[in-house]
Amino acid sequence: MSELLVKQDAPMDAYRQLFDGILSQRLAPGTKLNEVELTLLFGVSRTLIRQALQRLQLEQVVEIHKNRGAFVAAPSPDLAQQILLARHTIELAVVNLACERCTAGDVEKLQHMINLEQSAIDQGDMATALRRSGEFHLQLAIVARNQPFVHALRGLISQTSLIITMYSHGGGNACARDEHSLLLAAVSAGDQHRAQQQMAHHLGHIAAGCDFTQSPQVANLKGAFAHLS
Amino acid sequence: MSELLVKQDAPMDAYRQLFDGILSQRLAPGTKLNEVELTLLFGVSRTLIRQALQRLQLEQVVEIHKNRGAFVAAPSPDLAQQILLARHTIELAVVNLACERCTAGDVEKLQHMINLEQSAIDQGDMATALRRSGEFHLQLAIVARNQPFVHALRGLISQTSLIITMYSHGGGNACARDEHSLLLAAVSAGDQHRAQQQMAHHLGHIAAGCDFTQSPQVANLKGAFAHLS
DNA sequence: GTACATAATATTGTATACAATATAATTGAA
DNA sequence: TTCAATTATATTGTATACAATATTATGTAC
Numbered sequence: 341m342s343e344l345l346v347k348q349d350a351p352m353d354a355y356r357q358l359f360d361g362i363l364s365q366r367l368a369p370g371t372k373l374n375e376v377e378l379t380l381l382f383g384v385s386r387t388l389i390r391q392a393l394q395r396l397q398l399e400q401v402v403e404i405h406k407n408r409g410a411f412v413a414a415p416s417p418d419l420a421q422q423i424l425l426a427r428h429t430i431e432l433a434v435v436n437l438a439c440e441r442c443t444a445g446d447v448e449k450l451q452h453m454i455n456l457e458q459s460a461i462d463q464g465d466m467a468t469a470l471r472r473s474g475e476f477h478l479q480l481a482i483v484a485r486n487q488p489f490v491h492a493l494r495g496l497i498s499q500t501s502l503i504i505t506m507y508s509h510g511g512g513n514a515c516a517r518d519e520h521s522l523l524l525a526a527v528s529a530g531d532q533h534r535a536q537q538q539m540a541h542h543l544g545h546i547a548a549g550c551d552f553t554q555s556p557q558v559a560n561l562k563g564a565f566a567h568l569s
Numbered sequence: 570m571s572e573l574l575v576k577q578d579a580p581m582d583a584y585r586q587l588f589d590g591i592l593s594q595r596l597a598p599g600t601k602l603n604e605v606e607l608t609l610l611f612g613v614s615r616t617l618i619r620q621a622l623q624r625l626q627l628e629q630v631v632e633i634h635k636n637r638g639a640f641v642a643a644p645s646p647d648l649a650q651q652i653l654l655a656r657h658t659i660e661l662a663v664v665n666l667a668c669e670r671c672t673a674g675d676v677e678k679l680q681h682m683i684n685l686e687q688s689a690i691d692q693g694d695m696a697t698a699l700r701r702s703g704e705f706h707l708q709l710a711i712v713a714r715n716q717p718f719v720h721a722l723r724g725l726i727s728q729t730s731l732i733i734t735m736y737s738h739g740g741g742n743a744c745a746r747d748e749h750s751l752l753l754a755a756v757s758a759g760d761q762h763r764a765q766q767q768m769a770h771h772l773g774h775i776a777a778g779c780d781f782t783q784s785p786q787v788a789n790l791k792g793a794f795a796h797l798s
Numbered sequence: 799g800t801a802c803a804t805a806a807t808a809t810t811g812t813a814t815a816c817a818a819t820a821t822a823a824t825t826g827a828a
Numbered sequence: 829t830t831c832a833a834t835t836a837t838a839t840t841g842t843a844t845a846c847a848a849t850a851t852t853a854t855g856t857a858c
Contacts, residue, residue, distance in 0.1 A: 384813090386840090388811095400720065408839090429658065429662040486655055488656075488725060492655070496717060617841095636809085
C-alpha cells in the first residue's frame with residue numbers, strides 16, 4: 341500500500357531537485373546547467389529537463405540564453421535592489437491580510453516552521469535554515485489567501501536566497517528566529533500595525549546585511565578548476 | 570536586406586499568437602486548447618506548442634490539467650477578487666516609483682499608447698482597446714524600472730482581461746481614456762499622492778464594473794454546439 | 799431505452815532522432 | 829609564439845516516434 345504513495349511525478353521531481361539545489365546553495369549563481377549532465381543525474385530525458393529549466397526561468401531563478409544554455413541566475417546589484425523593494429511591497433500587503441485571516445491552525449503551522457528553521461540553525465546548517473526561512477515567508481502568503489501574492493513571492497523569495505548568497509557578508513541573518521517569532525506573535529494577535537513594522541524591520545535586516553557596492557562573487561569557476569586535480 | 574529583419578522566433582510567435590488570442594477575447598475563458606490543432610494553425614511542432622502553453626500557464630493565463638490538456642483560464646469570483654487586490658497593491662507601488670523616474674521620453678511613449686487605445690475605442694474595437702489598456706499599465710511598470718513588478722503585472726493584467734470578459738457588464742470601462750490621461754498627467758508632474766489616488770480610482774472602476782455574485786459565463790460550450798448545425 | 803462493460807479512438811506525456819548553433823581544438827602562416 | 833582560419837566536437841533547438849492516459853463509441857444485458 342505504501343508503494344502507492346510513492347507516485348513519482350518525474351517533471352516535478354526534476355524541477356524540485358534543481359530548485360532545492362539552488363536554494364540550498366549547492367548550485368552557485370552563474371553555474372552552467374548542462375542539459376545532458378542533468379539528464380544523467382536525474383534519469384529523465386532532456387524533454388523534462390528543459391521543462392524544469394523553463395519553469396525555473398519563469399520564476400527568475402535561472403537564466404536561459406538562446407543557443408547558449410541555462411545558468412543559475414546571478415542578479416546584478418541593481419536588480420537585487422529591485423527585487424528587495426518588490427518583496428518589501430508585497431510582504432507588507434501579505435502580512436496585512438494574514439493578520440485578518442490567520443486561524444489557530446495557521447499559527448500552529450507557522451510556529452512549526454519557525455521551529456524547523458531554528459533546529460537547522462542549531463545544527464549549523466545555514467543553507468537549510470535559509471530555505472526554511474523562505475518557506476516561512478511563503479506560508480504567510482498562503483495564510484493571506486491570495487494566490488497571486490503566493491505566486492509572485494515564490495519567485496522573489498528564491499531570488500532573495502541568491503542575493504544573500506552573492507552579497508551577504510556573514511552573520512547578518514542570525515537573528516531571524518526572534519524576528520519570525522515576533523512577527524508571528526503580531527500576526528496571530530491580528531495587530532496589523534505591529535506586524536507591518538516587524539516585517540519592514542525584518543526585510544530591512546536582510547538588505548542591511550548585503551553589500552551591493554563591490555561586484556558580485558560568482559563562484560562558477562569551481563567546476564572549471566575541478567578537472568585539474 | 571529587409572528579409573533579415575523578418576527573423577522568425579518560432580517559440581515566441583506561438584506564445585504571442587496564443588497570448589493575443591486570449592487577450593483579444595477570440596479565445597474565451599474555458600476554451601480547450603488542443604495541441605495538434607494549434608500545431609496545424611501555427612505550423613510548428615507540438616514541442617513548441619507545449620512550450621508556449623507552459624509559459625502561459627506560469628503566467629496564469631492558461632490552466633493545464635495533467636493528461637487532460639490546456640484550457641484558457643477561467644478565474645473563479647474568489648480568485649478574481651484576489652487578482653484585483655494584488656493588482657491594486659502592486660500598481661500603487663508602481664505608480665509611486667513611476668512618479669520619481671518618469672522621463673520626458675517615457676511621457677511621450679505613454680501618451681502615444683493612450684492615443685492608440687483611444688483610436689481603437691473610436692473604431693469600436695473594444696477587444697483591441699482592452700489589450701492596449703493593459704499595455705499602458707505594463708508600460709507604467711517599465712517606467713518604474715522594477716523588473717519584478719513588470720513580471721508580476723504582466724500576468725495580473727492578462728488575468729484582469731479574462732476577468733472583464735467573464736464578469737464585466739458592458740460599458741463600465743468607457744471612461745478609460747480620461748482616467749489614463751489624468752493618471753499620466755499626475756505621473757509626469759511627479760505628484761505621487763494624486764497619481765496614487767487616480768490609480769486607485771481607476772482600478773476601483775474596473776472592479777465596480779464586475780458582478781461576482783452570479784456564476785461566471787464560461788463560453789466554451791459554443792464549440793460543443795457547433796457540430797449540431 | 800438505460801446502464802454498464804468493453805473496445806476503438808483521440809490526446810497528452812516522455813523519449814529519442816535530427817538540425818542548427820556555439821564552443822573547443824587544430825592547423826598553418828606571420 | 830601568437831594570431832587567424834578552419835575543422836571537429838559539444839550543446840542547444842526542433843521535430844518526430846512511441847507510451848500512457850483519457851475520451852468516445854460500440855455492444856450487450858436488463
